[in-house]
Amino acid sequence: NAGVMQNPRHLVRRRGQEARLRCSPMKGHSHVYWYRQLPEEGLKFMVYLQKENIIDESGMPKERFSAEFPKEGPSILRIQQVVRGDSAAYFCASSPRAGTGNTGELFFGEGSRLTVL
Amino acid sequence: GESVGLHLPTLSVQEGDNSIINCAYSNSASDYFIWYKQESGKGPQFIIDIRSNMDKRQGQRVTVLLNKTVKHLSLQIAATQPGDSAVYFCAENTGNQGGKLIFGQGTELSVKP
Numbered sequence: 287n288a289g290v291m292q293n294p295r296h297l298v299r300r301r302g303q304e305a306r307l308r309c310s311p312m313k314g315h316s317h318v319y320w321y322r323q324l325p326e327e328g329l330k331f332m333v334y335l336q337k338e339n340i341i342d343e344s345g346m347p348k349e350r351f352s353a354e355f356p357k358e359g360p361s362i363l364r365i366q367q368v369v370r371g372d373s374a375a376y377f378c379a380s381s382p383r384a385g386t387g388n389t390g391e392l393f394f395g396e397g398s399r400l401t402v403l
Numbered sequence: 404g405e406s407v408g409l410h411l412p413t414l415s416v417q418e419g420d421n422s423i424i425n426c427a428y429s430n431s432a433s434d435y436f437i438w439y440k441q442e443s444g445k446g447p448q449f450i451i452d453i454r455s456n457m458d459k460r461q462g463q464r465v466t467v468l469l470n471k472t473v474k475h476l477s478l479q480i481a482a483t484q485p486g487d488s489a490v491y492f493c494a495e496n497t498g499n500q501g502g503k504l505i506f507g508q509g510t511e512l513s514v515k516p
Contacts, residue, residue: 290446317502319502319503321506326508326509327508327509328492328494328506328507328508328509329447329492329494329504329506330506331503331504331505334502334503342503377446377447379446379502381502392449392502392504393449394446394447394448395446396444396445396446397445397446
């Protein structure tokens with residue numbers, strides 16, 4: 287049973303380019319969460335999605351960032367016109383259900399590390 | 404704003420000793436707390452959790468203690484091993500928000516052989 291799969295594991299972009307990060311949740315999981323981790327900091331919640339719906343995007347920057355979780359295929363976190371401050375590790379987590387308060391069922395991927403030159 | 408924070412950024416222990424990692428939280432409405440272990444270059448790995456109606460929970464070699472009076476959480480690791488070396492994060496969940504967690508800064512645990 288494959289875990290949460292994220293790709294690419296490492297991504298280098300120049301300022302102004304676009305970054306696309308992909309996340310395939312665990313089999314049977316329909317709830318996806320994206321987190322950002324700056325060096326030597328804890329993870330910060332960005333967005334929570336279910337299939338075809340954004341449920342909570344309170345942690346997403348208002349500009350340049352977007353996320354989707356289509357009916358078919360992985361969840362995508364898209365960052366347009368990247369800046370150096372976007373350099374971070376971006377983690378995806380998936381869960382089989384929502385709203386239980388039991389995040390022992392929350393499983394994280396290995397992360398995608400974005401470096402902006 | 405409200406946050407979860409850790410008292411010590413680094414902790415160095417001798418192999419075989421017990422480790423205690425502390426965490427303070429400020430949101431009194433939080434009702435679920437989790438400890439994660441993150442090894443270098445990897446994602447967070449669930450260790451143990453505790454609900455606010457409990458004050459202690461034990462797992463394999465790990466114990467989590469919750470003191471709601473002072474809003475304090477701790478993770479105790481018994482007989483610490485080199486494989487325990489990692490960064491440990493506490494996280495809180497408020498209400499019925501599933502996977503929306505607030506993470507602390509993290510404590511780096513280093514185990515000396």
